[in-house]
Amino acid sequence: MGTLQRRADGSWQASGDPGLPALVGVWRPRIVVGPAFDQQFSAREQALILQHERSHRRHGDHWANGALLLVRTVFWFHPLLPWAARRFLRDQELACDARTIASQPALRGLYASTLLKAQLVHPVAPAVCHWRSQPVLKERIAMLKQSRRKALPWVSGQVLVVGVCVGMGAVAWASQGSAVAGPVAAAVDREIQVDKMPPPSYPKSAVEQRQVGVVDLRVEVDAQGQPTDVRVLRATNPGVFDAVSIAAARSWTYRPAMRKGKPVAGAVKIPITFAMDDTEDAQ
Structure with missing residues (x-):
């Protein structure tokens, strides 16, 4: 690139043109433009190019390219690495184009014409972020034609x-x-008790098909010991034993929970197991 001179816009101007403009360097990245940058591009085109390269620097693309160069050095023998590197750099440029044009979609045409004016004609360093990327130039311009998301x-x-x-x-x-009535249950002196639990009837269809299962019920009991709500929390054979389990729970006799010597409403979880012995009796 020859001697670099600092420009008023924060970029650097080279005396040679090895594929510039580009973001050059890893530790101290600089935006470097060619010696004919002011003559080749208008002020608006220069602003777009510099915005593109600043986006590369802001998103750490120079670090990514440095890492890619290291990977290519270590795994030079891998047959898929050249293809993967090309795809990586392609996506990097497309993403940078999208970021640059996102805030000013009306400049898509100017952006595309600026890309066309900067055809890559010189060999370039492998670890820099180039404005000019001829292999994907057609795709970059095609992507600019797409509407915003x-x-x-x-x-x-x-x-x-x-x-x-x-x-x-x-x-x-x-x-x-499975928790019993939240804060009420946590503070009760006595949990809900079931005095009488007549077993539920075994469904005839389940007996014929020798079906077994477990039904977990949640029974809400008021302060008078009456079941106010019975629901199925879980059933290993859904729909087979649910109805008979709920009917049985509603017929049971309960003692309400006690708190500070007074009966209070609460809830209790009750599992019911339906099993069959060799004589097909319900248990």
Whole structure:
């Protein structure tokens, strides 16, 4: 590049042109332009080029290119590395183009014409971020023709994420059914007791098919010892034993929980096991 001179815009001007403009260096990266930079590009074109190279520097692309050069040095023998390196640099330039033009979409045409004016005609160093990249020039210009990302897919994605979070929260809340009536249960002197538990009837269809299973119930009991709500928390054979389990729980006799010597409402979790012996009797 020859001798470098500092420019008023913060970039450096070289006396030679090995594929400039480019972001050069890893430890102290500098934006370096060629000797004919002012003559070749207008003021608006120069601003776009410098904005592009500043985006490279701001996002650490010079560090990424340095790491890529190290990988290519160590794994020089790998047959897929040249292809992977080309794809890496291609995506890097496309991403930088998108960042540069995102805030000023009206300048897409000027940006594309500036790319065309800067055809790469000289060999360049392997670890720098070049404004001119002839192998992907056609693709870069084609990408500039695409409209900005529509809001609908983004909104749909956000709605999906929120829906998943709400669903997971609902599952987590439902799984807390094994806890007994929250703060009431934690402070009671005596838990809910069941005095009489006549076993549920074994469904005829389950007997015929020799089905077994376990049903976990959550029974809410008021201060008078009456079951106010019975629900199934979990069933190993859903739909087979649910109805008979709920009916049985509603017929049981309960003693309410006690707190400070007074009966209080609460809830209790009761598992019911449906099994069959060799004579097909319900247990």
